[in-house]
Amino acid sequence: MARQAWNPEQLPDLTGRSYLVTGSNAGLGFFSSEQLVRAGASVYMTGRSPNRLMDARAALRRRNPDAGERAHTLLLDTSNLGSVRAAAATVAGRGRLDGLLLNAGIVHPPKERETTRDGHELVFATNVLGHFALAGELLTSLAAASGRMVWLGSMSTSMWKYDPVDPQLVEGYTGWRAYVQSKVATTALGLEADRRLRAAGVDVRSEVAHPGYATSGRTAGIVGVNSPSRLSRFADNLQAPITQSKEHGAWPLVRALVDPDAEGGQFWGPKTVVRGEPRRGKASKITRDPEIAARLWRVCEEATGVSWPLEKAAAV
């Protein structure tokens, strides 16, 4: 059983451990990376823009002079399967990997449907397919370290119960629907991954976490990482009782990734759902449906051409 007592500002010693965070040049990914290096871990900060990555690493080093050298940058565009494969090959070749934080995401989708160079709908490709492929490509590395993967869910899946029968929204695209469907998918896949890993005897745990409602305007200004306008500060502060900073929003993500008592197949979020200390919660009903999850798994295998090497990972 996972303990309820957990101090998010005092993590277990992670010296010698290595993690990869997608979308770590901003928002929750940046603060998760920072919390991990502060606890002694090495982190691959990954992102799609070399300049934004360099700025974020510089900020992290500025804020953490003693820990910042454990932050390394790596280009990884989750919407591009070639980029995912290349980054995975680099990481697999460098040795130990204890955890993947599958965080990158388009949170403000385009109004009109767009597709990637691989031909997939942009939001589904970025939030879901790239992470499915990355986790599959790095599964044996994770298994070698008895590691863990954390998928990013969202409380929006409790309010909009979209069944992703058409996950790439060939028909009826709206930006919001694309976003919520992608979060139904990441949550369902995170829980399905846990079932498949257990069934195959792979020593890797899969968890799902969400940050509540975490906004830039409630987050410290950091050059190169977070510079909200005065208007968004004002608007976000009006919502203070139901929001928190991205630094605090990162707490459940990091707990899911490093709490030694987390068992796999669990769902983590803030205490009051929207804000607060990280606790175990309950994923929305639609994301717990194994038939929907199995259907999504097949869609991801077909779209990415990646079939998770479960037998190989079990033998590591």
Ligand SMILES: NC(=O)c1ccc[n+]([C@@H]2O[C@H](COP(=O)([O-])OP(=O)(O)OC[C@H]3O[C@@H](n4cnc5c(N)ncnc54)[C@H](OP(=O)(O)O)[C@@H]3O)[C@@H](O)[C@H]2O)c1
């Ligand atoms: N904030 C919340 O309240 C909230 C609530 C529920 C769930 N979430 C989830 O939490 C995750 C992070 O959200 P956030 O609030 O931190 O958002 P954010 O501040 O907008 O950061 C998103 C991160 O994802 C990166 N990203 C976007 N497209 C990418 C791509 N193709 N390849 C690689 N990286 C890419 C962004 O990089 P660029 O700078 O290059 O765009 C950025 O680093 C998302 O999965 C989101 O769905 C957030």
